[in-house]
Amino acid sequence: MSASLAGAPVFALQDGNNFYVSCERVFNPRLENKPVCVLSSNDGCAIARSSECKALGVKMGDPLFQLQDLVRRHGLICLSSNFALYGDLSARVLEVLSQFSPDIEPYSIDENFVRVERMRLLWPDLTQMGQAMVARVKQWVNIPTCVGFGTSKTMAKLSNHVAKKNPQFGGVFDSTSYPAKELGALLATISVGEVWGVGRRIAEKLNAMGIHTVQDLRQSSPKFIRSHFSVVMERTVAELQGISCLDLEDVAPPKQQIISSKSFGTMVSTQEELGEALTSYVTRAAEKLRAQRSVCGAVHVFVMTNRYTTRDPQYCNGITIPLPNPSADTMALAGAALAGLKAIYRKGYAFKKTGVMLLDLSPAGIVQGSWFDQVEVQSRQSDVVMAALDSLNARFGRDTVTVAAAGTQKRWVARAENRTQRFTTRWTELPKAYAK
DNA sequence: TCTGGGGTCCTAGGACCC
DNA sequence: TCTGGGGTCCTAGGACCC
Secondary structure, X not given: OOOOOXXXXXXXXXXXXXXXHHHHHHHOHHHOOOOEEEEOHHHOEEEEEOHHHHHOOOOOOOEHHHOHHHHHHHOOEEEEOOHHHHHHHHHHHHHHHOOOOOOEEEEEOOEEEEEOHHHOOOOOOHHHHXXXXXXXXXXXXXXXXXXXXXXXHHHHHHHHHHHHHOHHHOOEEEOOOOOHHHHHHHHOOOEHHHOOOOOHHHHHHHHHOOOOEHHHHHOOOXXXXXXHOOHHHHHHHHHHOOOXXXXXXOOOXXXXXXXXXXXXXXXXXXXXXXXXXXXXXXXXXXXXXXXXXXXXXXXXXXXXXXXXXXXXXXXXXXXXXXXXXXXXXXXXXXXXXXXXXXXXXXXXXXXXXXXEEEEEEEEOOOEOOXXXXXXXXXXXXXXXXXXXXXXXXXXHHHHXXXXXXXXXXXXXXXXXXXXXXXXXXXXXXXXXXXXX
């Protein structure tokens, strides 16, 4: 049994093995034991690989046209992606895990963090708990997974990695009960780039400083790391030392931006075609926006040519269009997007990709019975503030219940309460009506 | 010929204020 | 008019994650 104190957090990280491929295998058992990969949209490149596929040397992101030889000679099976299916199975996995603890944070489509320390009466041995999780997810959803335990999220992630890479652990690794000396030896065999939060760039920089393995980083001083990197890395080192800095996010916060974009299968040149694609992306993004009950204050549009070709001239550009009234209305957003497109469109290019980002999101609808419209104006002039209040009155007319203004010398917030809408608007520049 | 689509957080630096 | 410290807000860009 682990020596962790009662109440001190213990995290599990459950992670589906080769998740998309495993999902496909649920409904097509003939894919079992065969090299399989799942492709991105337009069947562009590999985004998930079975272990047999990895053994053939296929890398994440390898384009399909480079895999044709493996398809012919080794029977590599390449499948188009089916994200609706993966999302459905992900939800089922989550349901099974909720039998083990109510404190769960779905981290990605194939990963879940679980706080387990409150369940120690039921599961004094974490390894047994992890084995039960693996067995039950396999039995009920037929998805193979691994589970790692740690006293921080970062250690749970790392333990999951250990479980995945070392078959002798049977898919479960509990770093909290592993003898300290042996744990250090084990972590000294793992390269520092495997740590959650250490990407390619930071790994290079760490290597240059003589920090090559997870154990090297774990034995570094957080303050030293802070001085050469950022507060994020400082936290990572503390987490590796078993000090939990990142808690479970049990209620998912609303998105701060919503993106919808896609590459074209064949190149597109005309503004009309780009506009049609954009309109469908805006429709999808606006649905997501309304689903989280937000309105959006600015729409960003971008276009780009094919960055992989050296033959054609390159052009990429983007523009952010602020909305005078924050909205979740598809037509309003599409109008802004198309106006943006018109501004950045150039004739004579073969475009590969376009997309839209909804920015400046804020809550819409009823919040504890109050409805507000806020206008922030950068001015110390009282007449400007009064003008802002006037505009709120004009916008809501008789529906306006109260108006008020408060702020500092520079930045004023004018606020109107209204029976039908709640918006929070931030103007980064003065609304035209008030410009002097 | 053919190369994904989402997201988050942090920092530096400029504008502006007292 | 000049100088400087302390502070806020905003944006662009980089780095990371799946």
